[in-house]
Amino acid sequence: MNTETVLYIVLSGIIALAIALFQYKYKTKSNASLLAILRFLGVFAILLLLVNPKIESNQTYVEKPTLAVVVDNTHSISHFKQESTVRELLSQLKSHETLAKKFNIDVYTFDEALNQEDSLTFTGKQSNISAVFSELQQIYATQNAPTVLVTDGNQTYGADFSYTAKKYPQHVYPIVVGDTTKYSDLKIQQVNTNKYAYLKNKFPVEIIVVYNGQEPVRTTLSVKQAGITVHSEPLEFSKETGSSKMVKFHLPANHVGVQAYHLSVGAIANEKNTINNSKNFAVEVIDEKTKVAIVSDMLHPDLGALKKSIETNEQRECVILKPNAFAARANDFQLVILYQPNQTFLTVLERLKEVSANVFLIAGTKTDWNFLNNQSLGMVHDLTQQTEEFQANLNTGYSNFIIDELDFSSFPPLKGSFGALSLKEPHTVLLYKQIGQVSTQAPLLTTIENEGRRSALLLGENIWRWRAQSYLNESAFHNFDNFIGKLVQYLASKKRKERLVLDYNSFYEGTTNVIVKAQYFNKNYEFDARERLSIFLKDTSNDNTFEFPFILKNKYYEVDLSHLPAANYEFTVKTAASNLSKSGHFRILEYNIEQQFLNANVTKLAQVATDSNGQLYFADNYETLFTDLLENETYKPVQKSHKATLSLIDWKYLLACIVFCFSAEWFIRKYRGLT
Numbered sequence: 001m002n003t004e005t006v007l008y009i010v011l012s013g014i015i016a017l018a019i020a021l022f023q024y025k026y027k028t029k030s031n032a033s034l035l036a037i038l039r040f041l042g043v044f045a046i047l048l049l050l051v052n053p054k055i056e057s058n059q060t061y062v063e064k065p066t067l068a069v070v071v072d073n074t075h076s077i078s079h080f081k082q083e084s085t086v087r088e089l090l091s092q093l094k095s096h097e098t099l100a101k102k103f104n105i106d107v108y109t110f111d112e113a114l115n116q117e118d119s120l121t122f123t124g125k126q127s128n129i130s131a132v133f134s135e136l137q138q139i140y141a142t143q144n145a146p147t148v149l150v151t152d153g154n155q156t157y158g159a160d161f162s163y164t165a166k167k168y169p170q171h172v173y174p175i176v177v178g179d180t181t182k183y184s185d186l187k188i189q190q191v192n193t194n195k196y197a198y199l200k201n202k203f204p205v206e207i208i209v210v211y212n213g214q215e216p217v218r219t220t221l222s223v224k225q226a227g228i229t230v231h232s233e234p235l236e237f238s239k240e241t242g243s244s245k246m247v248k249f250h251l252p253a254n255h256v257g258v259q260a261y262h263l264s265v266g267a268i269a270n271e272k273n274t275i276n277n278s279k280n281f282a283v284e285v286i287d288e289k290t291k292v293a294i295v296s297d298m299l300h301p302d303l304g305a306l307k308k309s310i311e312t313n314e315q316r317e318c319v320i321l322k323p324n325a326f327a328a329r330a331n332d333f334q335l336v337i338l339y340q341p342n343q344t345f346l347t348v349l350e351r352l353k354e355v356s357a358n359v360f361l362i363a364g365t366k367t368d369w370n371f372l373n374n375q376s377l378g379m380v381h382d383l384t385q386q387t388e389e390f391q392a393n394l395n396t397g398y399s400n401f402i403i404d405e406l407d408f409s410s411f412p413p414l415k416g417s418f419g420a421l422s423l424k425e426p427h428t429v430l431l432y433k434q435i436g437q438v439s440t441q442a443p444l445l446t447t448i449e450n451e452g453r454r455s456a457l458l459l460g461e462n463i464w465r466w467r468a469q470s471y472l473n474e475s476a477f478h479n480f481d482n483f484i485g486k487l488v489q490y491l492a493s494k495k496r497k498e499r500l501v502l503d504y505n506s507f508y509e510g511t512t513n514v515i516v517k518a519q520y521f522n523k524n525y526e527f528d529a530r531e532r533l534s535i536f537l538k539d540t541s542n543d544n545t546f547e548f549p550f551i552l553k554n555k556y557y558e559v560d561l562s563h564l565p566a567a568n569y570e571f572t573v574k575t576a577a578s579n580l581s582k583s584g585h586f587r588i589l590e591y592n593i594e595q596q597f598l599n600a601n602v603t604k605l606a607q608v609a610t611d612s613n614g615q616l617y618f619a620d621n622y623e624t625l626f627t628d629l630l631e632n633e634t635y636k637p638v639q640k641s642h643k644a645t646l647s648l649i650d651w652k653y654l655l656a657c658i659v660f661c662f663s664a665e666w667f668i669r670k671y672r673g674l675t
Contacts, residue, residue, distance in 0.1 A: 005053045012047035016040050032674075035665055042661035045654055052649050059642045065144040065635045067103035068170070069093060070132055072151035072177070074111045074124035076597060080178040083122055085619050086150060089175065090118065092622070093148070098630055102637075106145075108132075125511055125562075125592070127154060129161035133168040146171045146614070146635060148625065152178035153601030156511070165608045171634075172612040177619045178600035184213030185598045186237075186268050187276035189244070196314040197253040199287040207247045209265055211237040212598070219266040221247060225259065235265065253285040258507045258587050276596040280566075280589040282507045290492050292318045295326050295348055296339035298366060303339060305464035309484035312477070316488065327351045334492040335360060340461065342368035349375055358454045358491050364416055364461030378448070379457065382419025389413035390433040390444050390460055398430045399527040400447055401490045402503050402517050402556045406479055411469050414444070414460025421459065425450050430487075433459075447490070454491050499523075500580045502573060503556075510591030514561040518550060518573055520580070532576040533557050540568045566590030 020040035024032040069090070077086055094105065109115050111124025114135040129151065136147065147170050155161055165172060189208040197203035211217065216238035223231040231249055253259070264278040271277075292310055294303055303320055310318040321329070323344045326336075330351045337360045338345060352359060361377075363369075369381040392408040408431065421443065431445035447456045470480035503517040516535060522528045533550035546564070550557035550573075565588070572583045602616075609616040617625045629635065648654060 005051065008051045009048065009053060012051060013044055016044035016047060019043050035668055038661045038665040038668075042658055042665065045658045045661070049649055049654065052647055055646045055648065057644050057646070059644060060639060061642065062637045062639050064102065064104050064637045065146070066140065067099065067105045067629070068108065068136060068140065068145050068147040069105060070108045070110055070114070070136070070147060070149050070151075071118075071120065072111075072124075072127065073109035073115070073120055073122060074127045075122060075592060076127065076152055076154055077177060078122040079592075079597075080152060080600070082152075082177045082619065083120075086122075086177055087120060089150060089619060089622050090120070093626070094118070096626060099626060102630060102635065108136075126156040127151075128158035129153070129155045130158035130164040133161060133164045136170070137168050140170060144170075144635060144638070146173065146629065146632075149174045149605070149608075150177060150619075151605070152176070152597070153605040154178075154597040155601075162604045162607045162611070166611050168612065170612065171614040172608050173614045173617060173625055173629075174605040174609050175617045175619055175622055175625065176600050176602055176605055179598070180600050180602050180618070182212075183272045183598055184211075184215070184217075184268060185271060185273055185276070186211050186213075186217070186219060186265055187273075187596060187598075188263060188265060188279045191263060191279055191281050193281055193283060194314055195284065197283050197285050198289065199253055199256055199285055202250040202252050203283055204248065204250055205231075205281075207263065208244060209235060209247065210244045212243065213237075213268075214239075217268045219268060221263070221265050223251070224262045224264075230261070251283075253283070256285050256287055258282055258284050260507075260587060260589065273598045275592075276598075280510075280591055282587060282589055284506050286315060290316045290335070290488075291333045292316060292335045292337065292488060292492065293326065293329070293333040294318060294320045294337045294339055295323055295345070296320065297323050297342070297344050298340060300339070300461065301464040302362070302461055305467045306337065306484065309467065309477070309481040310488055312481040313485050316485075323348050330355050330357065333357065335488060337362065340364045340367045341372060342366070343371050345371075349377075356453055358494070360456045360458070360487075360491055362458045362461070362463075364414075366461075367417060369417060369419075378423065378425040380422045380424075381417065382421075384417060384419045386418035387415055388418040388435070389415050390435060392444055393432040393434040393439050395429050395432060396555060397527070398428060399519060399521065399555060400428060400430075400449075401486050401501070402519055403430075403486070404479055404482055406470070406483055407473055410473060412462070412465045414458075414462050414466075416460040421457075423448070423457075430456075447487075454493070456487065456491055498582075499578075500573065500575065500582045502582055502584060504584065504586060506585075507587040507589060509589050510566060514564060514586075514588060516559050516561060516571075516573075518557045519555070520557065520575055520578075527555055529555075531578065533573060534576070535559055535561075535571055535573050537561070537564070537569050537571045539565075540570060542567075564588060 017040055020036040020043065023039055024036040071086060071090055077083060090107070093099065094107065099105065107118040109117055109120065110128070110132050112126050112128050114132050149172055151174065153174070153176065187210055189210045192206040194203050207221065209221065216236070218234065218236050220232060220234050222229050230251060233247065235245055237243060237245070260280060260282045262278065262280055267274045267277055294306060296303055307318045307320060310316050326348050335358050336352060338348065339362050341361065365387045369383055373380050391413045392411060394403070394408050423446070425448050427446045427448045429443040429446045433440045433442040433444045443457070444460060445456065445458045447454065467477060467480050471477050499521045501519040508514045518533055520528050520531045520533060529552055535548050535550065537546040538544070548559050548561065550559045568585065568587050570583070570585045572581050574581045606616045615628065
C-alpha cells in the first residue's frame with residue numbers, strides 16, 4: 001500500500017471522527033458515546049470505499065511436474081494381442097503411489113485424435129500420432145511435463161510424427177507394444193483408382209505391392225468381382241527385381257452402379273500376417289457427366305481455382321471458354337459460369353436465354369454493370385467507379401442444400417464494386433456482406449430459383465484466396481471443394497425442390513466415417529427443426545435390419561453409421577409427423593488399415609526418444625521407466641508464489657458493516673426518542 005493511500009485513509013478517519021463528534025458531542029451534548037462510535041464506523045467505512053485501497057497478499061504453493069501418459073486406443077493393439085499388457089501397464093502406472101507423489105498424472109488416449117480419457121476399447125480405426133504431439137504442445141507449452149507414449153508406433157495417416165515430435169518441448173518416453181521380430185511379409189501397400197468410371201469405358205487401376213524379406217519369392221496377383229476373376233498376373237520379388245512393384249492395368253465398366261472388387265496376392269511360405277494380402281476397392285459406374293462451362297475474356301486465378309474445385313468430383317467436367325467460342329457449344333453444358341461479364345458477353349447472354357441454361361454469375365472489379373443492368377436479368381446494381389472489400393457472413397437459415405462447416409470468418413475478403421444491388425426475382429441469400437466488423441443484410445452470394453431455372457450471383461472476385469485459406473485452416477482443400485461442388489450440383493440440377501433431401505455417398509471405404517445427412521422442409525419449403533427423422537437399414541446379405549434416429553445439427557439432421565459392419569445396405573429415411581420417406585443404398589467396403597502392420601515401428605519411436613532427450617522402453621520392462629522417472633532430478637516440484645490483489649470495494653463484509661452501523665444507530669436513536 002503506497003504512502004498516498006495511507007494518507008487518504010488517515011484523512012478519512014479524521015473526517016469520520018469529526019462528523020461523529022460534531023453530531024453527538026457538540027450538537028447533542030448528551031451521553032451518546034455508542035451512537036458516536038456507530039456513526040464514526042459507518043462514515044469511515046463509506047470513505048474507505050471511496051479511497052478503495054488495494055490489499056495485497058502473497059500465496060506460496062508447490063507445483064508438481066505433470067506426467068502425461070498417452071495410450072494407443074486403436075485396433076492395432078488388439079491385432080497384436082496386446083490389450084491385457086496395455087491395460088496392466090496403465091493400471092500399474094495410475095496406482096503407483098510414489099509416482100503420484102512426484103507427478104500430477106494426466107492420462108490420454110488417441111486414435112484419429114487425442115482424447116482426454118482413460119477408458120480403453122481398442123476400436124479406433126486410424127492412428128494419428130502426429131496429432132498427439134501437436135495437441136499436447138498446446139496443453140504443456142509452459143509446463144515441465146515428461147510424456148509417456150504407449151503405442152506400436154504404426155501411424156495410418158497424418159504428418160510424419162517423428163518430425164512433429166521435434167517441435168514438442170518435452171521429454172518423450174515411448175513404451176513399445178507389439179511384436180518387434182522381423183518376419184517375411186507380402187502386402188498390398190496401396191490401390192489407386194478413380195472413384196467414378198463411365199459406362200462402356202475402361203478405368204485404370206494402379207497397385208503397389210511390397211515384399212519384406214530376403215529370399216526370392218513368386219506369387220500371383222488377382223482381381224475378382226462377384227467371385228469371378230477379372231484380372232490376374234504373376235509377380236516375382238528378389239534382390240535383383242526389388243522389394244516393391246507397381247502394377248498397372250485397366251478394367252472394363254460394363255454395368256451402371258457401384259462395382260466392388262476384391263484384390264489379393266497369394267501368401268508366401270510361413271507368412272505370419274495374411275490380412276494385408278488382400279484389399280477391397282470400388283468404382284461407381286455412371287452413364288452421364290455434368291458439364292460446366294466457365295466463360296471469361298480475362299485471365300484470373302479464380303478460373304483455375306473454380307475448375308479445380310469443380311473437377312474434384314470426377315462426375316463433373318469443367319472447361320474454360322472465351323465468349324466468342326461459347327455460342328457453338330451452348331447445348332453441351334448443364335451450368336454456365338459467367339466470370340465478370342462485359343460487352344463481349346452479349347451473344348453469350350442471348351444464347352443462354354434461348355436454351356434456358358442455369359447460370360452462375362461472378363462479378364468483380366472488372367464487371368460492366370452498365371451493360372448488365374440493360375440485359376433484363378432481373379437485377380440492377382448501382383453504377384459507381386469505386387470498389388470495396390467484403391468478408392462473408394454465413395446465413396445459417398439457408399436451406400436449399402446442406403452446407404458443411406466452413407469458417408467463412410477466417411477467409412480473406414473478396415473485392416467487388418461499391419453500391420447496392422436490387423434483385424427483382426425471389427432469391428435466398430447464402431452469404432451476407434460483412435464490411436470490417438459490421439455485418440450487413442446485403443447479399444454477397446445469393447441463389448435464385450424461378451420457374452424451374454436456377455441461378456446464383458457472387459458479388460466479389462478472388463475466391464481463389466478462399467480455397468487457399470481453407471487449405472491453411474484444415475491442411476486440405478476438401479471442405480471448400482465440397483462447398484463449391486454442392487453449389488454446382490444445386491445449380492446444375494433442374495429437379496423440383498423436395499421436402500426431404502438426403503446427402504450420402506454410394507460407397508464408403510472401411511477407414512472412413514459413414515455419415516448420412518438429411519434436411520426436412522415444411523410445406524412452405526422452410527427448414528423444420530421440430531420433425532423427428534429415423535433411418536431404417538437392411539443388410540442385403542443376411543436381411544438383418546437396423547433403425548437409428550437422426551440428431552439435429554445446425555440446419556440439418558445427421559446420423560453416424562460408422563459402427564456398421566462392411567456390407568451392402570438398403571435404407572429408407574422416414575419422418576415421424578409428415579410421413580415422408582426417401583430410399584437409397586450404399587456399400588461399406590471391408591478394410592481395417594490397423595491390421596495391415598506386422599511389427600511395431602521401433603525405429604521411429606527410438607528416433608522420437610532420442611530427439612527429445614528421452615528413452616525408449618519395451619512393454620515387458622516398463623517398471624524400469626518408473627524407476628528412471630523417480631530418480632530423474634530434472635523433474636522436481638517447483639515452489640511458486642502467487643500475488644493476489646483484492647480491492648476493498650470487493651469485500652462484502654465492509655458493506656455489511658456499513659448497513660449494521662447505520663441500522664443500529666437509527667434504532668437506538670428511535671428508542672431514546674432522539675430526532
